[in-house]
Amino acid sequence: MSAKTIDAHIESHVFGDIEVLRDIRFDVSHNEIVAVVGPSGCGKTTLLNLLSGALTPTRGHVAREGPTRTVYQQDGLLPWLTVADNINLGLRHISDSREKLAVLETALAMIGMETFRDHYPYQLSGGMRQRAELARSLVSPAPILLMDEPFSALDYMTRVRMRQELARLLHDMPRTVVLVTHDIEEAAQLADRIVLLSRRPTTVLDQFTVRVARPRHVTQPEVVATVARLLALLNLDSPSAPDAADGRRIPLTAS
Amino acid sequence: MDKEASSKSWAPWGTALIFLAMWGLLAWSGVFPSSAFPAPWTVVKGLIEEASTGRLATDMVASLFRVGTGFTLAILLGVPAGLWLGTRVRARSALLPMVNFFRSLSPLAWIPFAILWFGIGDAPAIFLIFMTTFFPMVLTAVAAVANVPSIYLKVGYDHGFGQREMFRQIILPAVAPQLITALRVTAGLAWVIVVAAEMIVGRDGLGFAIWDARNGLRMDLLVSGMIVIGAIGTLLDLLLHRLARHPGVRWAYER
Numbered sequence: 443m444s445a446k447t448i449d450a451h452i453e454s455h456v457f458g459d460i461e462v463l464r465d466i467r468f469d470v471s472h473n474e475i476v477a478v479v480g481p482s483g484c485g486k487t488t489l490l491n492l493l494s495g496a497l498t499p500t501r502g503h504v505a506r507e508g509p510t511r512t513v514y515q516q517d518g519l520l521p522w523l524t525v526a527d528n529i530n531l532g533l534r535h536i537s538d539s540r541e542k543l544a545v546l547e548t549a550l551a552m553i554g555m556e557t558f559r560d561h562y563p564y565q566l567s568g569g570m571r572q573r574a575e576l577a578r579s580l581v582s583p584a585p586i587l588l589m590d591e592p593f594s595a596l597d598y599m600t601r602v603r604m605r606q607e608l609a610r611l612l613h614d615m616p617r618t619v620v621l622v623t624h625d626i627e628e629a630a631q632l633a634d635r636i637v638l639l640s641r642r643p644t645t646v647l648d649q650f651t652v653r654v655a656r657p658r659h660v661t662q663p664e665v666v667a668t669v670a671r672l673l674a675l676l677n678l679d680s681p682s683a684p685d686a687a688d689g690r691r692i693p694l695t696a697s
Numbered sequence: 698m699d700k701e702a703s704s705k706s707w708a709p710w711g712t713a714l715i716f717l718a719m720w721g722l723l724a725w726s727g728v729f730p731s732s733a734f735p736a737p738w739t740v741v742k743g744l745i746e747e748a749s750t751g752r753l754a755t756d757m758v759a760s761l762f763r764v765g766t767g768f769t770l771a772i773l774l775g776v777p778a779g780l781w782l783g784t785r786v787r788a789r790s791a792l793l794p795m796v797n798f799f800r801s802l803s804p805l806a807w808i809p810f811a812i813l814w815f816g817i818g819d820a821p822a823i824f825l826i827f828m829t830t831f832f833p834m835v836l837t838a839v840a841a842v843a844n845v846p847s848i849y850l851k852v853g854y855d856h857g858f859g860q861r862e863m864f865r866q867i868i869l870p871a872v873a874p875q876l877i878t879a880l881r882v883t884a885g886l887a888w889v890i891v892v893a894a895e896m897i898v899g900r901d902g903l904g905f906a907i908w909d910a911r912n913g914l915r916m917d918l919l920v921s922g923m924i925v926i927g928a929i930g931t932l933l934d935l936l937l938h939r940l941a942r943h944p945g946v947r948w949a950y951e952r
Contacts, residue, residue: 512855521948
């Protein structure tokens with residue numbers, strides 16, 4: 443945990459005449475999982491695009507140690523390619539076709555989708571699509587994984603199952619991860635550190651470390667306690683919480 | 698399920714049979730004079746007559762050759778032009794209004810020039826088919842490129858695609874379904890126009906055959922010509938519809 447894998451300071455990022463992000467310092471250590479939680483429309487996806495290099499901050503800098511892979515909320519698989527060919531996109535660095543096939547087979551086994559290798563995304567359920575996309579990202583040599591609400595298009599039970607699976611996969615193949623989510627359970631279960639963002643212009647309101655070994659389960663008392671803590675920070679812990687959706691009311695408590 | 702499928706495949710034939718019966722009944726009743734309302738059996742006789750002299754085959758080949766040539770030219774020039782315009786903002790803003798202008802012109806308005814420039818025969822008809830299909834092809838390709846979901850481009854960017862790969866592996870497969878739909882629509886259009894064109898600039902072809910029958914007051918031959926034209930048009934569409942079943946483009950029709 444010495445050198446930072448991501449070292450970013452976005453002084454300001456502007457779309458047209460709207461300032462989306464302001465003064466965000468964002469460091470991620472090697473193989474650390476950071477969850478970014480914030481109200482919808484606060485610029486979480488913009489933050490990911492800045493971290494991946496798809497966007498350049500209006501003012502500030504982003505340094506990253508190696509390339510990134512992004513897992514999207516949905517439709518991240520190319521619909522004209524089969525599951526196998528989609529995963530092969532992540533294997534472009536391997537030129538030997540035998541080796542490529544071996545890695546592909548391991549990846550399919552790892553997500554339990556051996557029998558679906560020749561299926562097209564439209565023939566799969568939402569959970570399977572996300573699993574295939576995860577596999578594509580994890581087989582690639584990119585050390586940084588950016589996840590943009592990867593499970594938010596799934597139903598609750600599939601989401602819980604996918605979180606468990608992701609926790610297991612990241613335990614077996616550790617990566618540096620930035621996980622953007624508004625699923626508090628997801629953040630509490632998966633992250634080493636949770637960063638809370640405010641409304642626009644978005645800035646870091648608060649952040650704290652979750653000192654519990656991974657992989658965790660959502661029913662673990664420490665995870666439940668983290669959920670409660672997050673809910674309290676977001677003013678969502680009491681029925682009389684005034685306008686909880688308004689990020690400005692989040693108290694700035696020290697971690 | 699099987700029962701339903703087989704009834705589906707028989708349904709169009711049943712409809713045709715009912716239509717034929719109604720037509721025959723109406724002709725047999727003598728409500729209209731037989732010179733203005735040919736009966737199905739006289740039309741069949743006319744069709745056999747045309748087929749046995751070899752004229753039907755000559756006319757079919759002539760019309761199909763003109764549509765095939767003009768349409769192929771339009772695809773070969775229109776699709777690349779549209780794809781290029783779709784990726785070039787400035788060229789698009791300069792040229793698109795002109796393309797729209799020409800698309801709005803009825804291709805039949807070009808008939809005088811077609812004769813003046815190309816005389817009579819294949820060339821003017823091919824020119825008219827080209828003018829009919831080129832501009833819609835360009836516009837579809839432009840719109841298709843502009844509508845490629847940005848997530849696919851991001852996936853390409855993520856996997857380090859260069860410009861060439863971006864075009865061949867992302868843009869082309871993403872627009873293919875829309876191009877196939879455009880192919881079906883414009884092929885139908887071309888088939889309608891070739892008949893009209895041959896009435897005026899032809900010395901043979903199915904359109905000319907109809908015109909010839911009208912001049913000779915052979916309503917039976919006129920209707921047999923219409924039937925052949927309709928049948929070929931339907932077949933063409935069925936053929937192009939098969940393209941949509943290709944596994945690489947099916948995703949767009951299955952969602």
